[in-house]
Amino acid sequence: MLNSKIPEGPLENKWSSYQTKSQLINPANKKKLNVIVVGSGLAGAGAAATLAELGYDVTCFCYQDSARRAHSVAAQGGINAAKNYQHDGDSVWRMFHDTLKGGDFRSREANVYRLAELSAPLIDHYVQQGVPFAREYGGVLANRSFGGVQVQRTFYARGQTGQQLLLAAYSQLYKMKRAQKVAMFPRHEMLDLVVIDGKAKGIIARDLITGQLKRFAADSVVLATGGYSRVFRLSTLAIGCNGSAIWKAHKRGAYFAAPSFTQVHPTALPQTSEAQSKLTLMSESLRNDGRIWVPKKKDDDRRANAIPEEERDYYLERRYPSFGNLAPRDIASRAAKERIDAGYGVGPFKNAVYLDFKHAVERFGIQTIQDRYGNLFKMYKKITGVDAYQEPMQISPAAHFSMGGLWVDYELMTTIPGLYAIGECNFSDHGANRLGANSLLQASIDGYFVLPNTINNYLADELKEDHPTTDHPEFDKAQKEVEQQITKLLTVRGDKTVDHFHRELGKVMWQECAMSRNKEGLGNAISKIKEIRDAFWNEVNVTGGQQEMNTELEKALRLADFLELGLLMCTDAFQREESCGAHFREEYQTDEGEAMRNDKTHAYVSAWAYDNGNFQLHKEPLVFENVQPTVRSYK
Amino acid sequence: MKIVFKIWRQVNSKSQGGFETYEVDGLTEDMSFLEALDYLNERLVQRNEKVIAYEYDCREGICGQCGVFINGRAHGPHDNITTCQLHMRSFKDGETVVVEPWRAAAFPVIKDLVVDRSAFDRIIEQGGYISARTGTAAEANAILVGKEVVDRAMDAAACIGCGACVATCKNASAALFTAAKINHLNSLPQGKPEASNRVLEMTRQMELEGFGSCTFTGACEVECPEEIPMINIAEMNARRVKAKWLGK
Ligand SMILES: Cc1cc2nc3c(=O)[nH]c(=O)nc-3n(C[C@H](O)[C@H](O)[C@H](O)COP(=O)(O)OP(=O)(O)OC[C@H]3O[C@@H](n4cnc5c(N)ncnc54)[C@H](O)[C@@H]3O)c2cc1C
Ligand code: FES
Numbered sequence: 001m002l003n004s005k006i007p008e009g010p011l012e013n014k015w016s017s018y019q020t021k022s023q024l025i026n027p028a029n030k031k032k033l034n035v036i037v038v039g040s041g042l043a044g045a046g047a048a049a050t051l052a053e054l055g056y057d058v059t060c061f062c063y064q065d066s067a068r069r070a071h072s073v074a075a076q077g078g079i080n081a082a083k084n085y086q087h088d089g090d091s092v093w094r095m096f097h098d099t100l101k102g103g104d105f106r107s108r109e110a111n112v113y114r115l116a117e118l119s120a121p122l123i124d125h126y127v128q129q130g131v132p133f134a135r136e137y138g139g140v141l142a143n144r145s146f147g148g149v150q151v152q153r154t155f156y157a158r159g160q161t162g163q164q165l166l167l168a169a170y171s172q173l174y175k176m177k178r179a180q181k182v183a184m185f186p187r188h189e190m191l192d193l194v195v196i197d198g199k200a201k202g203i204i205a206r207d208l209i210t211g212q213l214k215r216f217a218a219d220s221v222v223l224a225t226g227g228y229s230r231v232f233r234l235s236t237l238a239i240g241c242n243g244s245a246i247w248k249a250h251k252r253g254a255y256f257a258a259p260s261f262t263q264v265h266p267t268a269l270p271q272t273s274e275a276q277s278k279l280t281l282m283s284e285s286l287r288n289d290g291r292i293w294v295p296k297k298k299d300d301d302r303r304a305n306a307i308p309e310e311e312r313d314y315y316l317e318r319r320y321p322s323f324g325n326l327a328p329r330d331i332a333s334r335a336a337k338e339r340i341d342a343g344y345g346v347g348p349f350k351n352a353v354y355l356d357f358k359h360a361v362e363r364f365g366i367q368t369i370q371d372r373y374g375n376l377f378k379m380y381k382k383i384t385g386v387d388a389y390q391e392p393m394q395i396s397p398a399a400h401f402s403m404g405g406l407w408v409d410y411e412l413m414t415t416i417p418g419l420y421a422i423g424e425c426n427f428s429d430h431g432a433n434r435l436g437a438n439s440l441l442q443a444s445i446d447g448y449f450v451l452p453n454t455i456n457n458y459l460a461d462e463l464k465e466d467h468p469t470t471d472h473p474e475f476d477k478a479q480k481e482v483e484q485q486i487t488k489l490l491t492v493r494g495d496k497t498v499d500h501f502h503r504e505l506g507k508v509m510w511q512e513c514a515m516s517r518n519k520e521g522l523g524n525a526i527s528k529i530k531e532i533r534d535a536f537w538n539e540v541n542v543t544g545g546q547q548e549m550n551t552e553l554e555k556a557l558r559l560a561d562f563l564e565l566g567l568l569m570c571t572d573a574f575q576r577e578e579s580c581g582a583h584f585r586e587e588y589q590t591d592e593g594e595a596m597r598n599d600k601t602h603a604y605v606s607a608w609a610y611d612n613g614n615f616q617l618h619k620e621p622l623v624f625e626n627v628q629p630t631v632r633s634y635k
Numbered sequence: 636m637k638i639v640f641k642i643w644r645q646v647n648s649k650s651q652g653g654f655e656t657y658e659v660d661g662l663t664e665d666m667s668f669l670e671a672l673d674y675l676n677e678r679l680v681q682r683n684e685k686v687i688a689y690e691y692d693c694r695e696g697i698c699g700q701c702g703v704f705i706n707g708r709a710h711g712p713h714d715n716i717t718t719c720q721l722h723m724r725s726f727k728d729g730e731t732v733v734v735e736p737w738r739a740a741a742f743p744v745i746k747d748l749v750v751d752r753s754a755f756d757r758i759i760e761q762g763g764y765i766s767a768r769t770g771t772a773a774e775a776n777a778i779l780v781g782k783e784v785v786d787r788a789m790d791a792a793a794c795i796g797c798g799a800c801v802a803t804c805k806n807a808s809a810a811l812f813t814a815a816k817i818n819h820l821n822s823l824p825q826g827k828p829e830a831s832n833r834v835l836e837m838t839r840q841m842e843l844e845g846f847g848s849c850t851f852t853g854a855c856e857v858e859c860p861e862e863i864p865m866i867n868i869a870e871m872n873a874r875r876v877k878a879k880w881l882g883k
Contacts, residue, residue, distance in 0.1 A: 129764075
């Protein structure tokens, strides 16, 4: 029943043959078509700007005060592309293979191939837009490596790659705003999707300054709302990151794919207090030169520099000699958790491991290390007060990226006709684990290259239909539902804060649905989350009103959706009785503690339908025609 | 630790604001400044009071959304950091900490500590981009850019758009912000074709928005979280003169 619409023909030709066959719309007609883009990150801004260039009438939303602040801005490390500038044997095929394998064979071949295929032109595109990527002295672009690969294909702009890409995308968005082809609505949060006769036709958004609920109608709706790992509360995401837009779409009929596939990043800063609101990421690029270790002795209280070489356990190098410190994220995080749980953790809370640059400084000199990571070391010092040129950093795993998201077909359309999901909020290319520097890529490719070449295939037919208007009864209905939810939240008047419940949810999710999962724990988590959800609706206190800027209400609305999404994540993890990528079920592991995948029974994408508070599983079988799934080994 | 917060409260852009005092006990030195405000807000909710509105998103110094005046300084007592990167260990137990919104005519207060910085977006809109359509790019390495050139462009491009430069300037000038964007693009070969229009139109918009003019006090570079140096303003002015008189 799920039709992924993968084009016929050899892998290398699928995208070009798709484009040849898809319907076109003449420029005069494009301007009659309105497209709503929710989100202004790389995916959203890229899509909005490009659709506007093509002639569509675009309306774009973000919850921050400016499009330039979408969380893409925080990406540090870089963006991958199969340019083979380093002459080290890279190719589209190799990148495709690395990504498919990195995702532990839980993604679609055709999508992953397209990602690799479009990566090189994307770098050309960003250079044209003025992104100051790092360069060699001769003026050519520089590269570095990221986890899970053995070539150098990562492009970067100091430790601020995401910022530079986003500023480029944002500037293009404003270029099109100036051309009056994009209407931009910052400080607007989408709270519901409007579906008319089975098709996505608009949204309900709350103006975060006045509190007013507003209706927007369009011929098609594109969600580009980013990741939902704030469901764990402590994560590397921005505080406002939410799952609300995709959750509401899910409740209106969009299937949710692989919701439990969450990437835990191995190199964030450890939690240091209960009041902590977020975990800061230290870019994975640091693992190019930094070496990860813990003391060989349990509860070793000596300072890091006082521990001699032979008493250090470089556990990644020991367990994964061929990839060493550059083992993929899921593996590196699990290995850290294993050492920490076994009592070898360091730092005041014994919840960290060391990331040491001593050898790199000795080898390349402090100047080179400063050039490569200067701003990361500076950031580390600001937050911890420690100089990492002198002492190793302390790092710890943190929830970081949602591989899961709305199920989309090859055209990036969800199961609701006319509703698209692009960037981190969809489930498309990363399978059960995303490779570093592949996500800025995916968000950008979805927005700039893929969606603008697939949406026409849908909109061509919509031209013949009546344009939706906001006085349709479905708009009344959706707005009323949002109003009711808000009123309910404001009238509970209990004695606990929103953050209290978010902390409770976060603890359960982190304990049972993060790096390591098991049947019993997940079963318990499901009942605990239900209790937290019920308590939330009976005991929360949200002060202030609706018709005003009310940050407490914003948080409450987001948490209400996270509480439901958390349930689905645990349900999904419970159902998948195998280990793959970031989804590690303790019952399914080898004697050496590695993930044991089961292709006979689990080579599918789980896609969940919402049914009145229950979730129904659908399966999209994964067929591998070009690559034989192998055991994913980095030893 | 205990802190006495004196915080600016203002219902909306039309109302008059004023300071409220909040004694907050039970803070720890490890908390970030914003976590201390979160903590205070949770206490306010428990007392059935409205929470204080302040801005943030990434909480790691890169999105530029946070930003308040703390004890008379933009982003607090240290040079070159954002409000979200400030920690309570920078204050003494028992200290009184005064918190105000950015003050500038071009940044009207929306509520409490939240201001409207959309003027920055409108400056960018007037040319802070390269006019090239998706799909028209040539091979990336066909444009060679020397390492020194790109490094300098990057120094300017690093601006996070927080507005501390404006807030701290006695003239409320947006010269550092505007210069950073212009110099980023105009120093790269890709930005050259539109260089002259860019500098003229962006600076014109900057003036239209009601930002003051720069008198080179250098206050901005002290607060800029990205340490963008003031020399950028001189460079922008030179570009502007050149564009005005020589048309390039
Ligand atoms: C700290 C960090 C570092 C990273 N580093 C890297 C890296 O080095 N390389 C890499 O490839 N990837 C990296 N990633 C991942 C990558 O940055 C993200 O996956 C990617 O940027 C997501 O882009 P996006 O456009 O999908 O979403 P985002 O950039 O998150 O944008 C989401 C947009 O949706 C809007 N929005 C959300 N909800 C609503 C709503 N309800 N209503 C209205 N608007 C809404 C937001 O305002 C925002 O504009 C990193 C991620 C993090 C957190
Ligand atoms: S919250 Fe993003 S810079 Fe402070």
